[in-house]
Amino acid sequence: MFNIQTHMDFEGQHKAEKLSRFIITLFGIVGLIWGAVIQQFSQTVYILGAGFILASLLTIPPWPIYRRKPLNWQKPRYENQTNSDDSKKKKK
Structure with missing residues (x-):
């Protein structure tokens, strides 16, 4: 019915990991700076959560x-079936 691909290749996994680390780090730094500017740690957590999503x-x-x-x-x-029969005879 549907042919949905459910795998990544090794290089794709590497790209995905690098991209996720970059996004989360970027949002973490921006969130930390913004939270310090407005003196609200909750804003830092919200921005980091948005980066994670x-x-x-x-x-x-x-x-x-x-x-x-x-x-x-x-x-x-x-x-081959004949090869497996020969190997059974040799083992006996």
């Missing part, structure tokens, strides 16, 4: 920018 929305879902370099997996090799 923004970072979550941008980095948790597997957006297409995080799936640009997928891994090429090898196809599984199944053992």
